[in-house]
Structure formats: structure tokens, C-alpha cells
Amino acid sequence: MPLSSSFQKMLGKNKQNDQAGAMSGETTPRNNASVIEKDAVVAEKADVDNSKVRIFTVRVFVMALIVSIGGLIFGYDTGQISGFLEMDDFKNRFGENGAFSNVRSGTIVGLLSIGTLIGAIGSAPIADKFGRKICIITWNIVFIIGVIIQISTTRHWYQVAIGRWVAGLGVGGLSVLTPMYQSETAPRQVRGALVSCYQLFITAGIWLAYIINFGTHNLGGPQQWRIPMGIGFIFPAIMAIGIFFLRESPRWDYRNNHIDRARATIAKSYGVPINHWEVNREMRDIKAKFDAETAGGGKPKWYECFTGPRMGYRTALGITMQALQQLTGANFFFYYGTTVFANIGLSDSFVTSIILGSINFGMTFPGLYVVEHFGRRRALMTGALWMFMCFMVFASVGHFLLQQGVQIHTAGTVMIIFAALFIAGYAMTWGPIVWAVIGELFPTRYRATCMGLSSASNWIWNFLISFFTPFITAAIDYRYGYIFAACSFTAVFVVYFFLCESSGRSLEEIDTMYIMHVKPWQSSKWEPPEEEISTDALYLEPGGRNIRKANAAGMENAHGVEDVPPPTEQHGIHDVSGTDYEAEASGVRQGSIVR
Numbered sequence: 001m002p003l004s005s006s007f008q009k010m011l012g013k014n015k016q017n018d019q020a021g022a023m024s025g026e027t028t029p030r031n032n033a034s035v036i037e038k039d040a041v042v043a044e045k046a047d048v049d050n051s052k053v054r055i056f057t058v059r060v061f062v063m064a065l066i067v068s069i070g071g072l073i074f075g076y077d078t079g080q081i082s083g084f085l086e087m088d089d090f091k092n093r094f095g096e097n098g099a100f101s102n103v104r105s106g107t108i109v110g111l112l113s114i115g116t117l118i119g120a121i122g123s124a125p126i127a128d129k130f131g132r133k134i135c136i137i138t139w140n141i142v143f144i145i146g147v148i149i150q151i152s153t154t155r156h157w158y159q160v161a162i163g164r165w166v167a168g169l170g171v172g173g174l175s176v177l178t179p180m181y182q183s184e185t186a187p188r189q190v191r192g193a194l195v196s197c198y199q200l201f202i203t204a205g206i207w208l209a210y211i212i213n214f215g216t217h218n219l220g221g222p223q224q225w226r227i228p229m230g231i232g233f234i235f236p237a238i239m240a241i242g243i244f245f246l247r248e249s250p251r252w253d254y255r256n257n258h259i260d261r262a263r264a265t266i267a268k269s270y271g272v273p274i275n276h277w278e279v280n281r282e283m284r285d286i287k288a289k290f291d292a293e294t295a296g297g298g299k300p301k302w303y304e305c306f307t308g309p310r311m312g313y314r315t316a317l318g319i320t321m322q323a324l325q326q327l328t329g330a331n332f333f334f335y336y337g338t339t340v341f342a343n344i345g346l347s348d349s350f351v352t353s354i355i356l357g358s359i360n361f362g363m364t365f366p367g368l369y370v371v372e373h374f375g376r377r378r379a380l381m382t383g384a385l386w387m388f389m390c391f392m393v394f395a396s397v398g399h400f401l402l403q404q405g406v407q408i409h410t411a412g413t414v415m416i417i418f419a420a421l422f423i424a425g426y427a428m429t430w431g432p433i434v435w436a437v438i439g440e441l442f443p444t445r446y447r448a449t450c451m452g453l454s455s456a457s458n459w460i461w462n463f464l465i466s467f468f469t470p471f472i473t474a475a476i477d478y479r480y481g482y483i484f485a486a487c488s489f490t491a492v493f494v495v496y497f498f499l500c501e502s503s504g505r506s507l508e509e510i511d512t513m514y515i516m517h518v519k520p521w522q523s524s525k526w527e528p529p530e531e532e533i534s535t536d537a538l539y540l541e542p543g544g545r546n547i548r549k550a551n552a553a554g555m556e557n558a559h560g561v562e563d564v565p566p567p568t569e570q571h572g573i574h575d576v577s578g579t580d581y582e583a584e585a586s587g588v589r590q591g592s593i594v595r
């Protein structure tokens, strides 16, 4: 069927549904005039350009670089503080008699995480109201204000702590906005890789901070910490100015009635004309998602994250996975690494931090490959077992040898080696894969809120670990590592018993697996049913407690997904997030994307 007639049919259907909806008194997008208008805008572009799509455009590359700076800011802030706590000038000014008490160092380190928690939870509704671009600029300015508060003090430790809290608001806001803007704007064939750049830039930021701290820690006076802190202005400035030249997210534009602008942005991202088939396809997807989200009675309520189909289970799983990511103990090294290795007796613990930061950064690259090619479950369980083993050795050697004063040099070397092995395992598995898994676990209508809750769990545990680490190590020394080892061990079982394999599946299939109670340990072999059931294609009763399939609800064909015409047959490509661009099974022409 020619595309134009598909659109005509779609419009006709919408009108019928509109009348049916009005008669039954249902509030669905079918009786919303603006949706009809939006369909019309799509239909207008029926004169389709069939040229090939390039896999990557310069515009997308520049967008990835500018927006991922959100991760760099996060990582840079994480990395610099551990070095500051070891700098003489910083200790003399802000410590007590040249040293930090546990409360003081815990407060300075941990307040950033509290700010990030608030920024992350608060950012989604603000970004929905005012747009992604303006919010990204605002959070960067908030971060800059936080740095100004810190850098302008000469003696007050609490000013540093408050400054870190303010900077944390910016980091937290960007931790939601960065992946959101990237996934909403990127062409689908590179979307997964682009979102993963967020974690890559976090690790790059940590590494950069270690290098800069290393370069300045021997300088006399406040330049030791003021130079690295001042360099922290550069990244938000580049991001805020850079984003100014980027376009608003097409998803946000579409939802806010800037339909033509959304179309133009998508066309630019793909590097094609606005009447291109891929642009039409994206516009249809956006429309379908928008319809799906508003189907079954308007906007979902926040509590449906717990009452919707299998949602309590999934929300709890998302929160647990993010908590476990932190409870692996990675930040024990990233926040306190310099201090830990100074205790081991290393002459220059800054060098060790650089080595660990480099391993973290370097091993995240293979991590991006692992996430796509080995399956989430296998990678996460292997990673957790590996980290369990590393912390068992680290804790045992630390407690039974180093702490008792036995073979200090050998003990220190073994501990550094196992810390490095731990970080390599973390960077390849739990670092990036948890973010990927959280993005796949929830259906569209609940994704933003559930991702927000899960990320909040990451930040809470980030704070608890950063704050309590000095107290816990003071009380139980390196036996602290056994706690992290136990959490990694538990993580193996959590993944085995609760997490379905999502690798290679469409988001809708993943949703179906959870709704159908597929056993996670059998999920990699699961075959999807002919008729797919997904939360987005269901009409939910208030509170999401009861499900009516569209036909059970007497709304056959009323759902947005069903009335969107299928992709033009000869141009389909899998909606994959990695590097595997196979043509779709149903008679699809190969190679419609130029490599």
C-alpha cells in the first residue's frame, strides 16, 4: 500500500475513533483534535525520499561530544575530591589541625551525592515543562554556581560542603537530562552507543581529575586544589554554550506542538531531507509512543509505577539493581582510593589513583561491546562473581596481613592488583550495563518516573557509602571489603532469579516477558507469542491495577500503535542499539544504511 494511502487510512480511522470516543465519553487521544492535526502534519509529507541513510553524521558526533559532557562533569567531580583530601593545603585550610575527621570528610564528600539525588528527582518534571535544552543550560549554571561557592572560600570547610551540595544539584539534573536528550535526539541506529557514552564520559572525567590532581598536588599553596577546581568551570561552560547551538529534542517538540520543528530536527540528525522515509518512520514512532502513553485514560499516575502490570516487581528490581551497582563498592576506590593507598604506604598514592582511573576508563570501551554481545545476565553474573572474588582477597590481605603489620610491602602490592582487577570487572559489566538494563526494564508510559526512582536509589547508596566509609573503615578496617563482597555475591542471585535477558530483544518483547511471568533463568530461550502483549498496548483501569486489552475494552484498532502504518517494506532496519544493522526479516532490502 502506498504510504500516502496508509496515512489517509490512518486519518480516517482516527476520525472514526474520535467519534466513538466522544460517544462513549472515554478520554483518549482519539477525541483530541490536536492529535488529528499531528497526523495531518505527518500525512502532508507523503512525497517520500527513498535515499540511503548514513550510519553516522558529523552533527550526531558533535551532539554526542557536547551532551556527554554531562557525564564528564559527574566523573570529574567524583574524581577530584579524593585527591583534595590528601593535599596539604586543602587539609590545613579545611581540616582540623591539618587532618580531616570522619564527619568532616564524609560531609564534604557526601553532600554532592545528596544534591545529585535532589537534582535527579526534580529534573524530569521541569524538563517536561520547559524543554530539555533550557534545562541543560540551567543545570550547568547551577553547577557553576556550586563551584564558585567552593573556590571562593579560603578557610570555611562548610562553604566547600555547601558548594558541593549545589554543584551536586547540577550533576544530578544532568544525570537525567544527558541520557534523556541523547536517546530522544539520536538516530535510532546509534542510540544505544550514544547513551552508553554517558558512562564512558563519567569514567573519562574521573581519569582526567586524577591526572590534573597529580599535576598540581606538589604545588605549594591553594593552587594545589584551586587549579583542578577552576578547570571544573570549563566543562559546563562548553556544554552550556554548545547546547545553545543544538536543537531542542524532537520528542519534546512533538509533545509541545512544534511538529514541523521536530521533523526538521530528525531530518538533520539523520542527515536527510524532511520528506525522507526514515523521518516519516521516526515521526510515526513518536506519534505511536505519544498515543500509547496517553491511551487508557490520560497520563499515568506516579503510583502506577507500583500498581501497574508487573510494575511493583520491576520498580523494585530497578531500585535494587542500581543499589547493587553502588554496593559492589566501586566508589570505595573512586572516592577514597588516594587515602586507601596512602595507608598502604605508597610513596605517591596519586599515581595509583591514575592507574585505577585509567583501567576504569579503558575497560569501559570493551564494556560497550560486552553489553551488546554477551547478554546482560551472563555479563552481570560473571562480573558480580569476579568482583566478589576480588574484594574477598582485598579484604583478607588487608585485614590479616597489612593491618597486622605482616609483609606490608607484598600485602600492599597484592591489594593494588586486586583493586585493579576489581575495577576492570566493574567497568566492563556493572558500570555501564546497569544503566542499559534500567533503560530497558520499564514500559514507555512509566519509563521516566521509574528510571528517576532507580537513579535516586543509585545516588542514595552513593551518598551512604561515601559518607559512612570513613566510620566503617575506622571500626572494622579492611574487613569492610567483606560487606561489598557479600553484596556482589547476592547480586549474582538477584540477576539469576529476577532479571530477564533483554539483549537482542525489542523493548516491547521485554515488557511482554515480564507481564507473562517468563522465568528469568529461561528468558534467553523464550520465544515471543504471535500476538504481542505489552503494557503500552493495554488499556489500564485506574491505578493500573486491572488490564483490559484493547479488544476486551471494546477499542479494537483504537490504539495508536495499531493505526500507525507499518514501515515502508523495502526500508526496514532493526531497531538495534549497537552495531548490528541487519535488515528486517520480512523481505527487506539489505544495506539501506550506508556504513
Ligand SMILES: OC[C@H]1O[C@](O)(CO)[C@@H](O)[C@@H]1O
Pocket (backbone or CB within 6 Å): 078, 199, 202, 203, 325, 330, 331, 334, 360, 431, 432, 462
Ligand atoms: O565508573 C565509576 C563511576 O560510575 C558510577 O557507578 C556511575 O555509574 C559512579 O557512581 C562511579 O563513581
